[in-house]
Amino acid sequence: MMNKTILVIEDHEDNRRIMRDLLTSSGYEVIEAVTGEEGVTAAGTHHPDLILMDVQLPGIDGYEATRLIKANPNLQSIPIIVVTSYALSGDDVKAFEAGCDAYVTKPYSPRELLARIRKFLP
Amino acid sequence: MYNASSSKPSPRVSSISRRFSYALIGVVTLLLITFAAVGILFEITTIQSELETRLDNAMKLAQISLPTPLWNMDNDVVKDFVEALFLDESIVYTKISWGDQVITKKKRPGVQLQQLESAMSPTLLNDSEFIFKSSDIHFEESKVGKILIVMSRESVRKQVFLLIYGIIALTVLIIAAIWLTSIVITKRYISHPLLKLQESASLIAHGDLDTFVDKSSSDEIGILAQHLDGMRGSIKQLFEELRESKEKLEEHSRTLEQKVKVRTRELARSVEELKALGEVSQAVSSTLDLQTVLATIVAHAVELSGTESGAIYEFDETVEQFQLRATHRMSEELTRAIREAGVKLGETAVGRAGVSREAVQVPDILEEPTYPLREIIVRDGFRALLAVPLVREDKLIGGLVVRRRAPGQFQKKTVELLQTFATQSALAIQNARLFREIEEKGRELEIASKHKSEFLANMSHELRTPLNAILGYTELILDKIYGEVPERIQEVLERLEKNGRHLLGLINNVLDLSKIEAGQLTLSLSEYSMNEVVQAVLTSVEALAAEKKLELKVMVPTDLATGKGDEQRIVQVLLNFLGNAIKFTEEGEVTVEVTASNETFLVSVSDTGPGLSEADQNKIFEDFQQADSSSTRGKDGTGLGLSIAKRIIEMHGGHIWVESTLGKGSTFWFKLPIRVERQRG
Numbered sequence: 051m052m053n054k055t056i057l058v059i060e061d062h063e064d065n066r067r068i069m070r071d072l073l074t075s076s077g078y079e080v081i082e083a084v085t086g087e088e089g090v091t092a093a094g095t096h097h098p099d100l101i102l103m104d105v106q107l108p109g110i111d112g113y114e115a116t117r118l119i120k121a122n123p124n125l126q127s128i129p130i131i132v133v134t135s136y137a138l139s140g141d142d143v144k145a146f147e148a149g150c151d152a153y154v155t156k157p158y159s160p161r162e163l164l165a166r167i168r169k170f171l172p
Numbered sequence: 173m174y175n176a177s178s179s180k181p182s183p184r185v186s187s188i189s190r191r192f193s194y195a196l197i198g199v200v201t202l203l204l205i206t207f208a209a210v211g212i213l214f215e216i217t218t219i220q221s222e223l224e225t226r227l228d229n230a231m232k233l234a235q236i237s238l239p240t241p242l243w244n245m246d247n248d249v250v251k252d253f254v255e256a257l258f259l260d261e262s263i264v265y266t267k268i269s270w271g272d273q274v275i276t277k278k279k280r281p282g283v284q285l286q287q288l289e290s291a292m293s294p295t296l297l298n299d300s301e302f303i304f305k306s307s308d309i310h311f312e313e314s315k316v317g318k319i320l321i322v323m324s325r326e327s328v329r330k331q332v333f334l335l336i337y338g339i340i341a342l343t344v345l346i347i348a349a350i351w352l353t354s355i356v357i358t359k360r361y362i363s364h365p366l367l368k369l370q371e372s373a374s375l376i377a378h379g380d381l382d383t384f385v386d387k388s389s390s391d392e393i394g395i396l397a398q399h400l401d402g403m404r405g406s407i408k409q410l411f412e413e414l415r416e417s418k419e420k421l422e423e424h425s426r427t428l429e430q431k432v433k434v435r436t437r438e439l440a441r442s443v444e445e446l447k448a449l450g451e452v453s454q455a456v457s458s459t460l461d462l463q464t465v466l467a468t469i470v471a472h473a474v475e476l477s478g479t480e481s482g483a484i485y486e487f488d489e490t491v492e493q494f495q496l497r498a499t500h501r502m503s504e505e506l507t508r509a510i511r512e513a514g515v516k517l518g519e520t521a522v523g524r525a526g527v528s529r530e531a532v533q534v535p536d537i538l539e540e541p542t543y544p545l546r547e548i549i550v551r552d553g554f555r556a557l558l559a560v561p562l563v564r565e566d567k568l569i570g571g572l573v574v575r576r577r578a579p580g581q582f583q584k585k586t587v588e589l590l591q592t593f594a595t596q597s598a599l600a601i602q603n604a605r606l607f608r609e610i611e612e613k614g615r616e617l618e619i620a621s622k623h624k625s626e627f628l629a630n631m632s633h634e635l636r637t638p639l640n641a642i643l644g645y646t647e648l649i650l651d652k653i654y655g656e657v658p659e660r661i662q663e664v665l666e667r668l669e670k671n672g673r674h675l676l677g678l679i680n681n682v683l684d685l686s687k688i689e690a691g692q693l694t695l696s697l698s699e700y701s702m703n704e705v706v707q708a709v710l711t712s713v714e715a716l717a718a719e720k721k722l723e724l725k726v727m728v729p730t731d732l733a734t735g736k737g738d739e740q741r742i743v744q745v746l747l748n749f750l751g752n753a754i755k756f757t758e759e760g761e762v763t764v765e766v767t768a769s770n771e772t773f774l775v776s777v778s779d780t781g782p783g784l785s786e787a788d789q790n791k792i793f794e795d796f797q798q799a800d801s802s803s804t805r806g807k808d809g810t811g812l813g814l815s816i817a818k819r820i821i822e823m824h825g826g827h828i829w830v831e832s833t834l835g836k837g838s839t840f841w842f843k844l845p846i847r848v849e850r851q852r853g
Contacts, residue, residue: 064641068648075653106633135636157640157676160647 054171055079057098059089059115060133061107065156069102072160073167086110090118093125100170102163103150105134113148120149129170133158192362193354200350201343208339215335219328223262227305227323230257234319238268239311247275254278257321264302265322268309275317283324301325365393372400381408445589448472452596462604466498466597470572473593474500477586479574481554484597485515485522486570487562492517494526494571497601503552509545515571520544521559522571529568531560531587536579555579560590562598569598621690628686635679643672681812688819695823695851700739702732702766702773709746710764716754723761732768737848741820745828748813749777749840757781760837771846772826778839784832792830793818817842825852 056078060066066082073080081096083089086107093101101119105112112132119125132145135156145153152166234253241249254266254276267277306320365386372385385401387394455468466484474482481501485494494515499507518527520543525532534557537543537550549557554575562570572594576582646669649657657665687693706728717724735742746764753762760780767774784792793814814828821828821842832838 062637062641065637065644068641068644071648071653072644075648135633135640156636157643157672160644161651 053077053079054099055081055096056167057081057083057089057092057096057101059083059086059101059107059112060104061085068160072164076164086112086115089115093119093128094122097125098128100167101128101130103130103132105132113144116148116150131166192358193351196354197347197351201347204343204346208343211339212332212336216332219331223303223323223325223328226260226262227303227321230260230263230321231305231307231319235307235309238309238319239316242270242309242316243311251276262323262327263321264324267320268317270317361391362393365389365397369393369397369400376404376407381411445476448476449592449596452593456596456600456603462600463498465600469593469597469600470498470500473572473590474574477574477590479576482572482574484570484572486601487526487568494522497570506545506548506552509548513544521557522573525559525561525571526568529561529563531558531591533558533582535581549575553577556582558582558587558590560587560594562594562601564598564602569601572597625690625692628683632679632683639672639676639679643669643676646672681816684816685812688816695738695741697736697738697848697851700735700737700742702735703728703730705739705743705746706764706766708743709750712747713750713754717762720754720758722754722757722759725761725763727763727765729766729768732766733846735773735846737824737844742844745817745820745842746775748817752813753777753779753781768846773844773846774841775844776839776841778837780837783834783836783838784830785834789830789832793828823851823853824848
């Protein structure tokens with residue numbers, strides 16, 4: 051069985067590494083992108099099984115990137131979990147309006163995040 | 173003026189003498205009749221006895237004169253004697269007999285025999301028309317005859333009738349005399365003076381108080397007349413006084429009327445001024461549009477000062493010039509000219525008023541050849557100008573000017589009135605300036621607040637990102653992603669994680685509080701189950717309670733109504749309550765109880781901890797406050813949890829409080845409407 055691929059779009063190096071360490075140790079294939087643009091491109095080329103999307107990104111932000119991916123008929127079925135450290139009211143609404151499938155605030159427990167991912171990728 | 177109640181003498185008045193005469197006559201008549209009756213009766217008795225005496229005398233005469241002739245049988249003498257007896261007119265019948273033989277008898281003609289016979293019957297003896305007497309006549313002891321004399325009472329009756337007629341005639345005469353006398357007397361002494369009195373009274377009644385009442389009579393009527401005259405005098409005096417006071421009153425009322433007229437005029441004017449001032453004040457307080465307010469003020473100022481045109485200027489400190497702000501009935505030419513030329517401090521009436529800070533008058537502009545824009549003002553027909561400065565808190569704010577076509581000084585009143593309007597104008601301009609400032613400040617504040625929110629959001633992000641890495645790595649190491657971890661290091665890592673989570677709690681609380689203060693915390697209202705809320709909170713604290721070996725009691729009915737509110741925030745509050753209770757209680761128990769009544773949930777968390785002093789109870793819900801007691805030292809906590817809890821509950825329209833006794837534990841309560849449809853505050 052082919053390993054499931056997860057695209058991590060995150061500009062913070064340490065957080066990217068935590069994701070990578072967590073996910074690879076759990077048996078997922080991980081593709082990384084640092085900016086929104088890179089992320090959208092990577093989604094198109096690799097067609098991952100799931101995308102973890104940070105909101106605060108250089109260039110286009112996570113909401114915009116989510117919108118772009120969900121606007122693409124080939125990619126719109128890919129589940130997107132938005133990860134944000136912004137916690138002002140209305141952020142969750144913005145995330146869902148952009149079309150994300152789940153919403154997680156930082157700091158997240160790696161264990162909880164894994165549990166969320168497993169709901170989409172059983 | 174004077175109204176007499178009766179002006180004609182009543183016709184009955186004249187009958188007083190008549191009534192008096194009638195009464196008098198009645199009494200006199202009664203008396204006379206009584207006297208007459210008594211007199212007649214006496215007379216009748218007298219005549220009667222006289223008749224009887226006459227009969228006796230006749231009989232005695234017969235006893236003396238007849239024995240001899242009868243003895244001698246001298247019948248002629250007897251006859252002569254009878255004739256002689258008949259000289260008495262009362263004797264109507266005489267009979268002289270001896271045994272059955274009638275010697276002689278004589279009957280007066282006209283007297284009926286039958287009458288006589290019946291009169292002589294014993295029954296009618298003496299009591300009827302006739303009286304009679306018979307007697308035997310003796311000569312020397314022997315009876316020689318018998319005589320019967322009958323007398324008629326007719327003569328007596330005639331005499332009596334004559335007497336009665338006489339008396340009646342006399343009575344009538346006397347009555348007539350009395351009547352006449354009484355009439356004369358009453359007329360003279362009563363009716364006449366009374367009539368005169370009545371005339372006088374009538375005169376008085378008609379208002380003639382100058383004719384004296386005749387009081388010459390010394391009797392009661394005279395006294396009455398005196399009193400009447402006294403009365404007349406009093407009335408006259410009264411009238412005089414009345415007339416005087418009436419004149420005074422009329423004079424007074426005339427003055428009063430005049431005064432009232434004057435006052436009314438003044439009052440009307442004051443009312444007008446007040447009304448105008450009222451409108452102005454209303455405009456000042458209700459309209460923040462300065463242009464409208466100033467236009468209202470200048471219009472009223474012109475109208476009430478009796479002038480024809482006016483303007484309000486605002487003083488611009490930076491260029492030391494007055495700017496035209498509102499005009500009333502000014503020609504376009506003048507308006508344009510003033511706008512172009514501007515009004516400098518010290519120039520024109522307004523400029524001068526600005527310098528002197530007092531009202532400035534220009535009685536006739538024609539006398540001031542150097543007055544700016546003089547030609548235009550004169551062309552517009554204005555001659556006199558009055559300007560007052562607008563001053564507020566010793567600061568020159570502007571000027572108010574009115575223009576009049578008629579030259580001359582302005583009244584003091586007009587100046588005062590204009591000053592009032594100036595005060596209002598100054599207030600309006602200041603209000604408008606303040607409002608502009610407040611608006612500006614508000615905008616600045618809004619921007620600052622937005623910056624603060626953005627800063628907080630950024631801070632939160634900046635803090636969370638590295639914290640995320642710290643907590644993430646810690647968890648990964650603890651989960652042995654990077655291989656086996658020595659026990660000692662594992663313990664340290666657990667402490668690292670715990671502190672990291674505390675730091676996260678702090679960051680979250682600060683963010684929450686900032687959001688609440690910025691009004692950015694919004695409740696997301698949805699349906700929730702209170703049982704599930706309690707369960708979720710218990711799940712996350714069970715481990716902690718177990719660690720401290722505290723008993724965790726839960727008293728929550730299973731059939732609680734479905735609530736509506738911000739579930740996550742309610743969880744946050746209850747978690748704060750339970751977290752604190754477990755944190756500060758070293759032994760014993762922690763109890764969670766929920767009851768529902770009157771559409772509210774009543775939630776309480778009780779512990780057997782150290783309790784709170786009264787002072788602590790008062791401030792524990794304030795920001796950054798923890799109970800200041802040794803028992804709380806060294807306990808984690810930001811001191812923000814309860815103040816955030818308080819705001820969350822209040823935003824739900826609920827109420828939060830604590831009951832506690834030092835040394836005996838505390839109970840924290842919150843009351844929450846079961847259905848919250850709208851966020852408060």
